[in-house]
Amino acid sequence: xxxxxxxxxxxxxxxxxxxxxxxxxxxxxxxxxxxxxxxxxxxxxxxxxxxxxxxxxxxxxxxxxxxxxxxxxxxxxxxxxxxxxxxxxxxxxxxxxxxxxxxxxxxxxxxxxxxxxxxxxxxxxxxxxxxxxxxxxxxxxxxxxxxxxxxxxxxxxxxxxxxxxxxxxxxxxxxxxxxxxxxxxxxxxxxxxxxxxxxxxxxxx
Amino acid sequence: xxxxxxxxxxxxxxxxxxxxxxxxxxxxxxxxxxxxxxxxxxxxxxxxxxxxxxxxxxxxxxxxxxxxxxxxxxxxxxxxxxxxxxxxxxxxxxxxxxxxxxxxxxxxxxxxxxxxxxxxxxxxxxxxxxxxxxxxxxxxxxxxxxxxxxxxxxxxxxxxxxxxxxxxxxxxxxxxxxxxxxxxxxxxxxxxxxxxxxxxxxxxx
DNA sequence: GCGATTTTGTACAATTAGGCACAAATCTGG
DNA sequence: CCAGATTTGTGCCTAATTGTACAAAATCGC
Ligand SMILES: NC(=O)c1ccc[n+]([C@@H]2O[C@H](COP(=O)([O-])OP(=O)(O)OC[C@H]3O[C@@H](n4cnc5c(N)ncnc54)[C@H](O)[C@@H]3O)[C@@H](O)[C@H]2O)c1
Ligand SMILES: NC(=O)c1ccc[n+]([C@@H]2O[C@H](COP(=O)([O-])OP(=O)(O)OC[C@H]3O[C@@H](n4cnc5c(N)ncnc54)[C@H](O)[C@@H]3O)[C@@H](O)[C@H]2O)c1
Numbered sequence: 001x002x003x004x005x006x007x008x009x010x011x012x013x014x015x016x017x018x019x020x021x022x023x024x025x026x027x028x029x030x031x032x033x034x035x036x037x038x039x040x041x042x043x044x045x046x047x048x049x050x051x052x053x054x055x056x057x058x059x060x061x062x063x064x065x066x067x068x069x070x071x072x073x074x075x076x077x078x079x080x081x082x083x084x085x086x087x088x089x090x091x092x093x094x095x096x097x098x099x100x101x102x103x104x105x106x107x108x109x110x111x112x113x114x115x116x117x118x119x120x121x122x123x124x125x126x127x128x129x130x131x132x133x134x135x136x137x138x139x140x141x142x143x144x145x146x147x148x149x150x151x152x153x154x155x156x157x158x159x160x161x162x163x164x165x166x167x168x169x170x171x172x173x174x175x176x177x178x179x180x181x182x183x184x185x186x187x188x189x190x191x192x193x194x195x196x197x198x199x200x201x202x203x204x205x
Numbered sequence: 206x207x208x209x210x211x212x213x214x215x216x217x218x219x220x221x222x223x224x225x226x227x228x229x230x231x232x233x234x235x236x237x238x239x240x241x242x243x244x245x246x247x248x249x250x251x252x253x254x255x256x257x258x259x260x261x262x263x264x265x266x267x268x269x270x271x272x273x274x275x276x277x278x279x280x281x282x283x284x285x286x287x288x289x290x291x292x293x294x295x296x297x298x299x300x301x302x303x304x305x306x307x308x309x310x311x312x313x314x315x316x317x318x319x320x321x322x323x324x325x326x327x328x329x330x331x332x333x334x335x336x337x338x339x340x341x342x343x344x345x346x347x348x349x350x351x352x353x354x355x356x357x358x359x360x361x362x363x364x365x366x367x368x369x370x371x372x373x374x375x376x377x378x379x380x381x382x383x384x385x386x387x388x389x390x391x392x393x394x395x396x397x398x399x400x401x402x403x404x405x406x407x408x409x410x
Numbered sequence: 411g412c413g414a415t416t417t418t419g420t421a422c423a424a425t426t427a428g429g430c431a432c433a434a435a436t437c438t439g440g
Numbered sequence: 441c442c443a444g445a446t447t448t449g450t451g452c453c454t455a456a457t458t459g460t461a462c463a464a465a466a467t468c469g470c
Binding site for chain 1 (some may be wrong): 216217220221223224225228231245246282283284285289290291298299301302303305306308309312313314346352353355360376377379383384385387393395397398399400401402403404406407408409410
């Protein structure tokens with residue numbers, strides 16, 4: 001386990017491998033090979049072997065990888081062998097969809113609060129959650145020691161709320177607003193923007 | 206314009222530049238520099254200059270880039286100097302959010318239909334759209350010559366519907382289901398999976 | 411009008427990522 | 441138990457990507 005200095009590009013692929021493996025496990029499969037995984041996720045077998053081997057020798061020659069074992073290892077590496085509490089800021093359409101989504105639990109994430117600043121929404125229920133007032137965001141996040149937030153806000157207010165989240169100790173932000181956020185170096189941001197993804201395909205049409 | 210063989214990695218960055226430029230334009234700015242753009246999107250100025258210069262000489266020494274002009278050029282390059290009709294398959298929470306989203310229009314996309322196979326949903330309205338029966342998917346897509354689809358379906362049916370979309374002539378799929386899709390080589394797929402994005406950050410926490 | 415300043419586009423260098431190929435380990439079928 | 445088949449992990453090489461630095465062009469302040 002060559003712990004330091006794993007390239008980020010490898011880290012971005014691991015969750016894709018993990019997702020594929022979890023799906024195989026759900027289908028009752030017990031072992032797989034770099035070849036089979038590669039076919040499923042569209043990455044060369046050699047690439048997958050090399051990526052995985054950065055963290056240890058998890059496979060067996062002639063057999064391949066035990067799916068359950070590799071899932072355990074990847075979860076450990078990605079630190080999703082535990083549950084992370086996550087908050088949602090912005091209880092609009094996208095915030096609603098995320099709050100009701102059941103697919104986070106078996107990937108290591110647990111939505112625990114949702115915030116908005118609209119007086120008509122505060123206090124209303126989404127599933128099990130009661131929409132909370134953004135005025136209490138920093139206080140609540142600090143108290144619950146939340147490290148991860150999903151931002152489903154209008155672009156115009158996204159940077160301001162981001163600053164508050166950082167102040168409150170959040171270290172990872174998944175941003176749905178179509179704007180690049182600036183954060184200190186020790187905070188990670190990932191962007192989800194469907195229009196950007198679509199534009200990455202139209203070039204080739 | 207060195208048309209052929211632009212690396213894909215450059216193409217993935219262009220929509221990010223375009224989004225930042227459109228935001229600058231909305232804020233009334235007229236010119237920018239590779240330095241300023243880089244600061245906004247978190248990419249080195251040299252990288253941005255080199256990316257843009259693959260397609261022509263759009264800047265001016267001492268001044269930088271005309272924002273409006275560069276927007277025009279990027280839209281042309283990415284082929285979003287036109288409107289693309291897009292369909293949504295799966296009228297659940299995520300399909301609803303996308304159908305109601307107003308942010309596609311000024312990025313080159315126009316949602317035109319939404320499909321589901323749930324008899325209770327077919328015929329219902331989402332905004333201006335009436336949910337259509339997936340049974341008619343291939344026929345409708347062919348007739349309207351749709352090239353782009355967004356998939357907001359359960360993972361279990363995503364590959365089957367993908368095959369139908371490909372059969373109907375769709376060439377670009379934005380997939381929200383947590384599963385890798387397999388498609389012919391001339392069809393592009395992009396994945397949006399928030400759990401995957403979150404797992405790319407927990408590694409660093 | 412002109413020297414100081416800004417900023418592009420690119421040549422070149424350095425770094426990073428990816429593909430190939432194979433020894434070694436293991437399995438399989440008879 | 442053995443010959444043939446499978447599959448990993450990795451050394452080595454090539455390709456792809458990014459960074460550095462600077463000449464040339466353009467602007468700006470006075
Ligand atoms: N809906 C989609 O499918 C979709 C798709 C792509 C991107 N997005 C982006 O995701 C973000 C949210 O989209 P949406 O469709 O849910 O929008 P929305 O307008 O439905 O919801 C935004 C919510 O944020 C709340 N809000 C506004 N200012 C706030 C503040 N200062 N503090 C707390 N809450 C505040 C509003 O009250 C509202 O409930 C937007 O940036 C949008 O561009 C949405
Ligand atoms: N909701 C979210 O925030 C979220 C987040 C991440 C990923 N996703 C993924 O996006 C997809 C959709 O999520 P959702 O929350 O909207 O789910 P959902 O269950 O609310 O909606 C799925 C819809 O697909 C329809 N459907 C099922 N089989 C179909 C078929 N064969 N043909 C046509 N329609 C069919 C269902 O009737 C339903 O309306 C899922 O794969 C989910 O994992 C959703």
